[in-house]
Amino acid sequence: MKYYRAHVLICSGSNCAIKGCRSVKQACEQEIIRHGLQGEVQVVDTGCLGLCDQGPALVVYPEGVMYGRLTPSDVLEIVSEHLLKGRLVHRLMQQPTGPAGEVSPLSMTPFFQKQKRVVLKNCGLIDPERIEDYVRAGGYTALATALDVMTPESVIAEITQSGLRGRGGAGFPTGRKWEYTRVAAGQQKYVICNADEGEPGTFKDRLILEGDPHLIVEGMALAGYAIGATRGIVYIRGEYELSIHRMEQAIRQARENGLLGEGILSSAFSFDLEVCAGAGAYVCGEETALIESIEGNRGEPRFKPPYPVEKGLWGQPTSVNNVETLANVPSIIEQGALWYRSLGTPSSPGTKVFTLTGNIVNSGLIEVPMGITLREVIYEIGGGIPEGKQFKMAQTGGTSGGCLAAAHLDIPMDYDSLQSHGSSLGSGALLIMDDTHCIVDLTRCFLKFFVHESCGQCTPCREGAPALYHLLGKVSAGAGGHADIQLINRLSRTMQSSSLCALGQTAPVPVLSALQHFWPEIEAHLNGRCPANKCVMGKAAGKIAN
């Protein structure tokens, strides 16, 4: 094995890719060769570091120094100064230095200090395209252990005891879902990894798949072993080209190494995986619509019951689990339910991956213990609101999440606390908005998304979302009255109670939470005034809404 004196880890996640990390890497490699350093310095593609706002980024180890917002020409300086002469390039560094110009490693910065990385443990540290890197980091130990010394039942028991809940939004206990699938009658059972991440502002599953695809292969194999499935499907959002590429490559590598296929690791357990690419409908993130899509049908949710655990893909018992959920599984099997429960809160054990977007200094990907407060996330990890502006609202859980106000900054971020405040953990999206935004304008914008993404199957969602959007348009234009607010409430109640799937059921959540937490601002609109000065008053409401 070859040893290097320095490692350059370049984030190759798609957030950095769109900012030009490929050319940065190319410049870096060329420059290293030009200086004859190729025997001493290794350049590695890694998954997301989390600081997406600062991409393209690279970290130089052993010092743990991160350089960000790089151009290819910046790299010349990093190679000739840092790698050749050992002098830090301060102008490109993205972490604070001490009084004597000394630097603490990236992992010691406030951004990382408050985080707890279970799911993202390898992200940014290994080359996701090499199974060897994953194995060297302890990968596939959990699968080997399970196949060696655990029964499927004891795998389920461990997951149940860990208290792991679904990370896709609904928070259903994973152990129970597996148990239901295991005991359901069926010839062929399936594990489906739901990677159809479509929630605006959410990109955690993409970065997990890009950064550590073998973690998902291992998590799915464990799920297959637990529920008695021999086949698994990774349903990945079609636009996620890099995720699809890396997942397919990981599956190939796992097969070549006997970690997928017949008789895995010389056990009696056979399991294989395939990737299915989505075709662009947001609703296909709903598990039954996803199943319809795999079956080749129009992506529309099925009515429930029956649930997929009884009648899922091709009518067979199917466990559909989110990427992040499955990414937790190997660690739980390896380190035990008790360890997992030591993280997070009693009702929401473990960690949660969030994507920070909007008006926040450090937008990007973080993983924190459940129960952390919004304030800690925004001001300590996230670096606060930029340009000295004030916090106005945070929307948790994606576009169908509730709008929380400054008064909620200290509530713990876990399934139950957020639910009790009219919001949800949802997909882990965290949208932060400063005080220049108008709540009516924002909720109208959220609603527009649902108008566009409703599958059109059920009446309350198909007809309700546009009607709600129109009513908000009326309010935004200063043409709304108290009767319209009543109608918004009634319509929202109907959409929540009667829609076929969670899309329609949760579409009114931002509106209802805004009515609850931002009423004075909404009332001002009824009086023809937009306090944030965002809404254009007086236009014909119909014209605006349509």
Added chain:
Amino acid sequence: MLTNVTINGRTIAVRPGSTILSACRQADIKVPTLCHHPDQAVKAACRICVVEVAGQRLLQPACSYPVSEGMVVNTATPAVREARRTMLELLLSNHPADCLQCPRSFACELQQLASELNVRETPFESRLRQLKQDQSTVSLQRIPDKCVNCRRCVHACLTTQGIGLLYTAGRGRDTVVQTSGNVPLHDVACVLCGQCLQACPVGAITEVDETEKVWDALSDPAKHVVVQVAPAIRVALGEEFGGEAGSVVTGKLVSALRLLGFDRVFDTDFTADLTIIEEGHEFLHRLSHGGTLPMITSCSPGWVKFTEHNYPEELAHLSSCKSPQQMFGALAKTYYAEQSGIEASSVFVVSVMPCTAKKFEAARPEMTSSGYRDVDVVLSTRELARMLKQAGIDWAGVSDGEFDAPLGISTGAAAIFGATGGVMEAALRTVYEVVSGKELGSLDFHAVRGMAGVKEAAIQIGDLVVNVGVAHGLANARQLMEQVANGTSPYHFIEIMCCPGGCIGGGGQPIPTTNAVREQRIRAIYSVDEAMTLRKSHQNPAVAKLYADFLKRPLGHKSHTLLHTEYVKRG
């Protein structure tokens, strides 16, 4: 073991696995529905049937939600009423409020819902979609603006008929039922059966109304207007006047037509008998001369068009006989005109059919063997009812009348043409006696009767065992056709009717036409047969006279010219 459920405070025991909706119906509790159709799979899409289930956070659709032991259901709580009202208001906000002009008025489920839920106006802004209407065919028209996205037509086309031309396109508020690429019905492989129309709860799909053409003919003194009525009309028309499904109204039908002003009231049953003679001889000829077998009936125009589109290489299997409607038209303008000394050009033939595809059939270019268009106008059962109402005919007071001779004389064998298996049974009655020279003991071939999708029988005729197959509904027909296409069909003779239940279940029949209604009409059809003195086509004296005076012999030269046809490969 039954499951106990408490609905609106009343506990009842229902079959395990029942839906809340069926439990409610068992308890005589009405739950409003829209996308639900008794003969189709559950869709749970419209959500109008939501109810409150104790312990559930959300309202649940009664149509799909299964009962469980001890379940407590409430069907009319404030939350339920509010949700239903709001959803209905949403539906009405984009539905054209032109009930006055709509042919489905009074037979419209949306209108009925609005009335039942006491919704008179909608607070939501009206938003008509202004979608393009499809008036490309002579049979059906689509007005997508009226569509409520219940998808019952999609199911009818795909599952009942196995065609699948209608499907859901777009999403969100742009969701619309259309053909692939929104191509007009005329340009796709639509067979115009009208089962989509029968499934539609509103006026989004209707027949092309041709009543005005008939009014014009009736008021034209230069025209001799004759009408023929299909076997299936007499067991269905009564429903249009509040009668029970399956009431036999033959006598009233004849008198009412006379009251409308038709010069002669004839019966398609006459040419149904004639069809049996021609088709029976054709079958025997194919059997003895090594012709293409199995031979398949060709009276159902939707079925014929289906074969032309889907099995163009198998058209030789279709009997070359025209349908009874078209045989009638050809004879009315030749034989009847000659016999009565009326100028053929002045004879105007109207047929009353249970069928929308018959409008297409009558307009086929092949159907002009009399030298004129053989059948001038085809009315559906519903259109006839409309005319009778328009004419102010008091249905209850109409006395019974008799068909005119000679084209009104028929046998029981012709009557059963209206039910699935009927043509086969009628043919067997004749073929058996013609071949064996013996008289049939029992005339009833029970094996080919009833609503089973595919039926078969083996009948010993002379020294030959004749295997016959019967299918109705095109999804079932396709099964038999696949066998024919791949050479594994075990049958000599196959009867296929396009619509479920046969013609009594056609797209032109009164609404609703559900399987339960179909079964009652079928029962009525067999009662008509049993009440007849003559029950075999070859006993029809008027048919015998037609051969003696005009056609000379079955499959003869005149028959070939007037009574047989060719098919078109439509691919």
